[in-house]
Structures are given as C-alpha cells and as structure tokens.
Amino acid sequence: MTDDRERWALILGASSGMGEATSRALAAAGYKIAGVHLDFRAGLAHVEEVKAGIEAAGSEALYINMNAADDGKRAAAIETFRQRFERSRAAGGHPYFRVVMHSLAFGSLVPFLTEEPKDGVDRKKMEMTQDVMANSLVYWVQDVWRAGFLERGSKIYAMTSEGTSRVVPSYGVVSGAKAALESHVRQLAMEFARKGGGIAVNSIRAGVTDTPALRKIPENQRMIDVTLARNPHGRMTTPQDVADAIVTLSATDSDWISGNIISVDGGEFVTG
C-alpha cells in the first residue's frame, strides 16, 4: 500500500550505536529524522558527521542535544517538532512519526554489594538509571501521542537486552531498568491496541553489540569473548543488524506484531 504521508522517525539516542545506524538507515529509506541525543564537546564532531550523512541521503536531520529525561527540555523538543510539522502542513504535507525508537544508554554500572557505599548503587543512581533507560519511554510516548504525532502504522521500539534474565556483576542497575522497560512496552502495546489506532509497540532485544555503551561496562571484554564463542554465527550483532530489522518491521502498516520482545541477535539468546 502506498503511503503519501511524510514519514518521520523520532530517535532517542540518535548520535551513536544502534540509534545512529537506525537514523541513517531510515533516512536512506525516505524518512526524515528527529534525533535526540546527549553529547558534550568531544562528541559534537561525530554528531555533525551523522547529520551530514542523513542529509547526504536526501533526508533532513532535526537533531536536539538534550537530556531526554528532563521534562522541560522534552516539552521544548515537542514544541520544536510541532513547529516543524506545521511548516510541512502549510506546504501541503502530512507529517507523522512513523517510528519512535528509544535507544538511550545512560546508566550506573556499579554492583549492589560494595564495602564502600560510594562505590555501589544508591537511591539516586538507581532512580536516575530507571528514569532515563525505562520511564522516559512512557513520558515521550504520552507526549507524542497527545500531540497527535502518532498515526495508523506508527511503530514504537524500545531497546532491551539479555540483562532482564541474566546477571553480570556491574549491570544490576541497568538490568532492573530493562525489566521495567519491557513491562512498559507491554503496557503501552495493550493500551494502544484497546484504542484501536493502529500503533504497535515492541521491545528489540539486540545481541551484544560493540558500541561506546558496551565499552563502558567493566566486564565488556569477557562479554565480547563469551558472545563470540556462543553466537551461532560466530560474530557479534552490529548496529546495522538492528537498523535493518527496524526498517523491515516498519515497512507494513500492520499493528498485529505488538507487545513482543523481538530478538535481533542471530540466535544468540537461544544458544547455550
């Protein structure tokens, strides 16, 4: 079925790893990209490269450097998108967020049991990680839905990991956030289905992927070694694998794949 609407993708975490690859792939597939990211001086040159790549694909890169968990900044971002969509409408276009991807990596990588309290998790670290990596999905989806940016055929994806069912010493805080994220996805999927608006929500469980976020996990080299031994393809997942999956899953208007955890890992999860 042809779709003459103007497809946009809202990518939370659009400057690196899976969010970057998906932004670039969706741009090549004809989407315009609204990208949210948090980068400081050292990362800004890379952000410019990503935006240039998107524009070179004939698309548009509306990138905002902000903390995605800040309510005031989220409200300002929604207003920026509203104004941009108004410009399209004034020119006869019909813009909407065809894809919303939650791909934020920002968590405390500390154990629970440490001799020194400052070295372990505390309430602030626990709540900050949960807020950015899980709860922010709900607040963004509420806002873009209330603003009328989601329509029949829209797809929402949240990036989860094996951390919900396996343990790594420094990953416990993020594991808890991922468990909450998957729960939020199920709840959103059910509520959208009951409204009948044709909007699907799924978790994407990527295999272990070599990105800046992975390299921050203290046990990353062991995770890489174990993954290379375990993944039946003998390689790690790449950000491009995730991007290809999201482009493909977003091709249809169907909302019948919803409320799932979709593995994008070449069979890693099911291989012992």
Ligand SMILES: NC(=O)c1ccc[n+]([C@@H]2O[C@H](COP(=O)([O-])OP(=O)(O)OC[C@H]3O[C@@H](n4cnc5c(N)ncnc54)[C@H](O)[C@@H]3O)[C@@H](O)[C@H]2O)c1
């Ligand atoms: N790398 C892996 O092995 C792996 C596996 C499974 C799931 N995941 C999940 O995939 C997602 C993306 O991970 P990645 O490996 O691509 O990470 P990455 O570090 O390459 O990218 C993270 C992105 O999030 C942005 N970001 C972080 N905190 C932010 C904040 N507070 N506000 C706005 N933007 C913020 C960064 O600017 C960057 O664009 C994460 O949720 C991660 O847990 C990663």
